[in-house]
Every structure is written in C-alpha cells, then in structure tokens.
Amino acid sequence: MAETKKSDLEKLGEKLLFKKKNAWEEIPKKEFDEIMTLSEDYKSFLNNSKTEREAMVTVEKLSKKFGFVDIKKAKKTDRKLFINYDGVCGAMLVIKDPKTLKDGLLINGAHIDVPRLDLKQIPLYESEDMAYMKTHYYGGIKKYQWVTRPLALHGVIVTENGKKINVSIGEKQDDFVFTINDILPHLAQDQYKKTPATVIEGEQLNILVGSIPYKFKTGKDAIKLAILDYLNKEYGIKEEDFVSAELQLVPQGEAKDIGFDRSFVGAHGQDDRICAYLGMKAIIDMKEKEFKKNIMMVFFDKEEIGSAGNAGADSNIVERMVNDVLNLYGLGDYNTLIKALENSKLLSSDVNAGIDPEWKSVNEPMNAAKMGYGVCVTKFTGSGGKSGSNEAHAEFVADLRKALNKDKVLWQSSELGKVDQGGGGTIAKYLAKYGMDVVDCGTALLSMHSPFEVASKADIYHTYKAYKAFYKYL
Numbered sequence: 490m491a492e493t494k495k496s497d498l499e500k501l502g503e504k505l506l507f508k509k510k511n512a513w514e515e516i517p518k519k520e521f522d523e524i525m526t527l528s529e530d531y532k533s534f535l536n537n538s539k540t541e542r543e544a545m546v547t548v549e550k551l552s553k554k555f556g557f558v559d560i561k562k563a564k565k566t567d568r569k570l571f572i573n574y575d576g577v578c579g580a581m582l583v584i585k586d587p588k589t590l591k592d593g594l595l596i597n598g599a600h601i602d603v604p605r606l607d608l609k610q611i612p613l614y615e616s617e618d619m620a621y622m623k624t625h626y627y628g629g630i631k632k633y634q635w636v637t638r639p640l641a642l643h644g645v646i647v648t649e650n651g652k653k654i655n656v657s658i659g660e661k662q663d664d665f666v667f668t669i670n671d672i673l674p675h676l677a678q679d680q681y682k683k684t685p686a687t688v689i690e691g692e693q694l695n696i697l698v699g700s701i702p703y704k705f706k707t708g709k710d711a712i713k714l715a716i717l718d719y720l721n722k723e724y725g726i727k728e729e730d731f732v733s734a735e736l737q738l739v740p741q742g743e744a745k746d747i748g749f750d751r752s753f754v755g756a757h758g759q760d761d762r763i764c765a766y767l768g769m770k771a772i773i774d775m776k777e778k779e780f781k782k783n784i785m786m787v788f789f790d791k792e793e794i795g796s797a798g799n800a801g802a803d804s805n806i807v808e809r810m811v812n813d814v815l816n817l818y819g820l821g822d823y824n825t826l827i828k829a830l831e832n833s834k835l836l837s838s839d840v841n842a843g844i845d846p847e848w849k850s851v852n853e854p855m856n857a858a859k860m861g862y863g864v865c866v867t868k869f870t871g872s873g874g875k876s877g878s879n880e881a882h883a884e885f886v887a888d889l890r891k892a893l894n895k896d897k898v899l900w901q902s903s904e905l906g907k908v909d910q911g912g913g914g915t916i917a918k919y920l921a922k923y924g925m926d927v928v929d930c931g932t933a934l935l936s937m938h939s940p941f942e943v944a945s946k947a948d949i950y951h952t953y954k955a956y957k958a959f960y961k962y963l
C-alpha cells in the first residue's frame with residue numbers, strides 16, 4: 490500500500506500547533522515500568538504521612554537515609570541539609586556552593602497540610618446514651634463527603650508538663666475506627682430540601698466514639714466518663730489535655746490503585762503531598778553532578794487555611810530558613826539574605842483540577858488540565874479576573890518551558906476552571922513578595938479536597954520529571 494502523503498495543511502499543523510499528548514500513547518516499556526514503580530513509592534509515602542507532623546517524620550527519616558544533616562547539628566562543610574521547624578514544616582537543601590547563595594536558590598515549595606476534620610479542643614459529649622466527639626473542619630471541604638465512612642484519628646496531645654503523646658488509631662487491621670452518621674433516606678425529606686452546603690452542617694460533623702457506661706451502670710456522664718477512663722488508662726490524659734492537642738480525623742485506610750489497568754492512585758491528602766513527595770524524591774534520586782545551583786525543597790503547613798501562622802507561606806518562614814543556612818556558612822548579613830531571596834526562583838508546586846467528564850461545564854477545555862496529559866504549568870491562579878494571583882512573568886514561564894522540553898517532560902498549560910467559575914490560590918503570591926520569580930506547577934487531580942482524591946500515574950511521573958528538570962536547568 491502506498492504511503493499517504495501529508496497535505497500542506499497537515500505539515501503546517503505539525504509545525505505550528507501546540508498539541509496536547511496522551512502520556513500513555515506509545516509509551517516505551519521501560520517508562521511504563523518506571524511509572525508503576527514510582528507510584529508504589531508514592532503510595533507508601535502517603536500511607537506513612539497522614540498528617541503534616543507524620544509527613545515531616547517521614548521526610549526526616551528519608552533525609553537521614555540519604556545523607557541530609559539536620560541544620561542544628563550541621564558543620565560548615567556539610568552540603569546536604571535538613572530543616573525541621575516545630576515538626577510541622579521544613580526543608581531539604583542541596584548546597585552546591587555557599588558562596589553563590591546570594592545569587593539565589595532554586596526553591597520548590599509544596600504544602601503538607603490537607604483538608605480534614607480536627608477534633609475540637611473540648612470534644613467529648615454524651616447524647617441519647619452514646620458518646621460523641623465534636624470536630625471543626627480544616628480547609629475547604631464538602632461536608633457531606635465526610636459522613637458514613639470509617640475515619641482514623643491521628644495527631645498529638647501535649648500535656649501541661651510538655652509530654653508529647655502520639656496518637657494513631659484506626660489504621661491497623663484490628664484497630665477500631667470512628668464515623669459520622671447521616672440520616673436514613675426514609676426520613677430525609679427535610680434534609681433533601683437543603684442545599685449541598687448545608688445538607689450536613691458543620692456542627693453535625695460529630696464522630697461516634699462509644700456507648701458503654703462506666704462499670705456498666707448508667708448515670709449522668711457515665712458513658713463520657715467511661716471514655717475518659719479509657720483514655721486515661723491508655724494515654725495518661727484527662728479532659729483538659731484535649732485543649733493542647735492536635736487530633737485530626739482522616740479517612741481510614743491505605744492509598745489504592747484505581748481501575749482495571751491500575752492507571753490512577755486514589756487517596757486522601759494528595760493535595761499537596763503529591764508535589765511534596767515528588768519534589769523530595771526528585772532531589773533524592775538526582776546525582777550530585779546534576780545540580781548546578783543551590784536547591785531547596787520546602788514543606789509548608791497551613792496552606793489550606795490561607796498559608797497563615799508561623800508555619801505557613803504567608804509568614805517569613807523561607808526567610809528564616811535561608812537565614813539559618815547563611816548563618817551556618819558564616820554569611821548571615823541582611824544584604825546577603827535579601828539578595829538570596831530576591832534572586833531565587835520558586836516553583837509553587839501544587840495540584841490543579843483535571844477535567845472530569847461528568848462536570849465538564851466548569852472548565853474551558855482548551856486551557857484546562859487533562860488527566861494523563863502530563864504535569865500542569867499554571868501561569869496564574871486566583872479568581873474573578875485573576876484576583877489574588879501571583880501571575881508569573883512570561884520570561885520565567887519561558888525558562889520553565891525550555892527546561893521541561895529539554896528533558897522531554899510531558900506538560901500542559903492549565904487554568905483552574907473557566908473564567909468566573911470560581912478559582913483558588915497557592916503559596917505563590919506569598920513568596921513573590923521577596924522579589925523572586927514564581928510559577929505554579931503540579932499534578933492534576935479529580936475529586937480535589939475530597940476524602941479520596943484521584944491522580945493519574947502518568948501525571949505523577951511527569952511531575953517528578955518536571956521537578957528534576959527544574960533543579961537541573963533553571
């Protein structure tokens with residue numbers, strides 16, 4: 490059969506059109522295997538990191554394993570550093586040459602806090618001969634997604650003597666779990682009239698925790714006291730200790746493959762532990778000679794509640810980190826610090842929304858992320874006319890494009906939703922305050938902020954490759 494000749498139009502199209510490409514199309518066997526292996530490592534990171542504190546423990550363990558030295562114990566000669574602030578946020582650094590720190594660092598920033606339910610500071614009560622605990626949700630959640638599912642409890646309780654008690658209930662095979670109940674459909678006539686935002690109210694997000702009265706004798710607070718007695722025996726705490734506790738309810742269970750072909754990862758908290766993990770993994774896997782500049786991977790807390798507080802990007806956390814590094818090398822003057830920050834380049838690594846065929850109307854398809862089409866490059870975020878966005882400079886986006894293309898990273902230009910549909914922000918604008926160049930770059934998800942977020946394994950892989958390219962070429 491004769492070869493079909495390409496028309497002039499087809500040739501012109503090949504030359505000029507910006508085409509999106511499906512990552513699975515004609516994928517080499519080796520790359521396919523790499524994708525599957527990477528997602529196994531990623532799932533195990535997720536399983537071990539269900540709170541920001543647990544994530545920092547995992548990061549610290551991996552840092553130690555791969556030769557990163559805690560900055561508190563580091564010597565001037567050390568070039569791989571680890572920073573941990575309060576066990577909730579931190580950084581990993583590869584210092585190529587301390588003398589060049591004033592020329593800036595390549596910073597990759599992701600957040601390790603995720604939407605979830607926090608226990609209230611006085612949580613425990615009794616009602617209808619059952620014991621419950623009250624929660625206050627953290628971050629943007631659809632409250633109705635959190636009922637009638639097994640929930641695990643993770644976190645810390647700090648006693649007034651400073652004793653820190655780690656809590657993890659619900660993940661082991663024979664552990665008990667907690668749950669929030671919903672009304673049965675038979676009696677839901679009133680509930681059905683409500684809007685989705687109020688179909689489950691914030692004050693209804695209460696977990697069931699028990700029902701047996703103390704010594705099997707009913708009486709005032711007999712069930713509540715039986716629970717407190719259990720907690721006292723198990724953890725040595727009393728009710729007041731909840732006031733100084735950070736206890737989070739997260740969906741019980743492990744990250745899972747999704748689909749007959751196992752092409753997706755499903756798990757809670759992928760926004761933004763996906764970028765945090767891949768940014769770290771890229772550093773760990775790179776050879777020393779591949780680093781041309783000073784690299785810093787930052788793990789932020791509090792992004793989901795507006796990057797507030799002293800562990801969030803809207804504080805001077807990165808300034809403090811860079812200052813600590815400069816001081817280690819005896820370079821800690823204000824001018825060097827300010828120049829180091831100003832000359833830095835930041836990849837604001839956070840997730841984007843993939844097109845969901847059931848909810849296509851919220852996207853403008855030319856500019857929306859497609860699942861399995863590679864890492865997202867997002868020039869601006871915000872809402873209502875880019876309000877609240879750090880819009881990256883064209884020059885910086887061009888530099889990033891060049892780096893991604895150089896390493897054959899599959900990437901797509903992605904906007905979060907169509908104009909005036911809504912929107913969102915990231916850490917980008919907070920770090921841009923220092924004068925550094927900032928652009929958003931991360932993985933597309935389905936069901937973002939839900940108890941079971943979905944990511945394409947191909948996109949996970951290309952996000953990892955994108956971060957490597959950033960560290961290598963920017």
Ligand code: MN
Nearest residue numbers: 760761839840
């Ligand atoms: Mn995020």
Ligand code: MN
Nearest residue numbers: 760761793938
């Ligand atoms: Mn988020």
